[in-house]
Amino acid sequence: MPLNIDTSRALRTPDQLVALVRSVLDARPEDESRAVEWKSHFDDVTSPEASFVIARAILGLANRPVNVARSAFDGVGYVLVGVEPGSLHGQGVPDSAELHNAIRRYAGNSTALWDPRSIEVDGQQVLVVTVEAPRSGDRIALLNKSYQPSGRKPLVEEGTIFVRQPGATNRATRLDVEMLQDRLLEGTEVQAEAARRAERDHRLRELVGEVVGAATRWANAAEVLIMATSSDKWTQKDWIEWVNTDSGKAMAIDAQNMEDRTRSIRLLTDDPVLLAPLAQAKEVMKDGAVFEGLHASGSDSGESRALAYDRLKALRALFSQLEEAAAASLSH
Incomplete structure (x- = not known):
């Protein structure tokens, strides 16, 4: 015993x-x-x-x-x-x-x-x-x-x-020696796997940094735009002209970067701690409140803009949560 x-x-x-x-x-x-x-x-x-x-x-x-x-x-x-x-x-x-x-x-x-x-x-x-x-x-x-x-x-x-x-x-015995040889070789495999994990985690940290940066810039630009359009309703011509400005182009690039980096993160990990904030951020972007705030006019414009500001605040909080989660889970 x-x-x-x-x-x-x-x-x-x-x-x-x-x-x-x-x-x-x-x-x-x-x-x-x-x-x-x-x-x-x-x-x-x-x-x-x-x-x-x-x-x-x-x-x-x-x-x-x-x-x-x-x-x-x-x-x-x-x-x-x-x-x-x-x-x-x-x-x-x-x-x-x-x-x-x-x-x-x-x-x-x-x-x-x-x-x-x-x-x-x-x-x-x-x-x-x-x-x-x-x-x-x-x-x-x-x-x-x-x-x-x-x-x-x-x-x-x-x-x-x-x-x-x-x-x-x-x-x-011969079997013992073979076991010990396998144990030695497993170290090479473990090191290789550790290197792959380290490379993946490094890339994830980069992607998280990039998507957080793009989201922050996009949210800041959207907030400024909501304030800029609060006094006068922009016409279609105004929007077309703005889209072709440096600010409009930068905002479009940040939106595309958010989508691309989010897709890349999903391909590299299935960690719910990292994916949950991204999924929630996607829902915030899909509900349209931010864009309604940009186009709001008339008696309901104040309510629409307030809701848009809330959505932008929620968006920033989600990407801040993502950044903190990445710092905790990918710190090694």
Whole structure:
């Protein structure tokens, strides 16, 4: 059965690591998982034998599949020395620099990210090595230095690959190596996808800026035009002449830019936070109140112009909402 501890998050604080030690103490031998490995104790934790055993465990945890690792402790792994089910042996832990140097002989210092800490439990020191979660794109963690076991056991050569399995850390099989190659290549794919997202978000930020700018200029021009036509009703000739002025041409360009940029934004995203203000702005433009305010005359002209001003105010508010939403969702 699994360890009696919450595995939904990484354990970082001293209290959390003490709880991890106690959960191992209360466990059964078969409860050793792909996230936690324990060792009883060593006479000298900096000896070649102890350093190799700890380094092998670190490398095995670093070489786990990403999805497997994430199933417990946010992907973080743990090596505990000085405790096992039913026995709290304790482990003498030397100076931090001495311990790091001993383990680095075999674990290296470039791929697997690990951090040893001495945790006191019931008056005994337990060495807890935290191994950070593997990620897509990580290089394969290799044995940094050959190790010769005592007796007639074969040499464990530099570059050996270890992978953590349920209850054991073993040399990598062909399937393990293929998995690790895929994990490395996934990093390239993830980076490519991240680059595509970044490029898309950059373009969306540009488009939002352009559509907000065009809408603001158009609304300002429409407001000025409503005021300009409030005293005298413009004739068809007046409107034709105005359309051909620089102001009229600029207003037409801004209206076209609003439509074009809105269409481009819709092609790049389906995010309702961005699309909702655009859809509402389109409805404001379609209801005709702004244009009726431009052409208003007679007894109802004041009411028509007031309604037009309200619509322009609503239009500005919607594009301001769009700008704020884009700043929040595309800020990364």
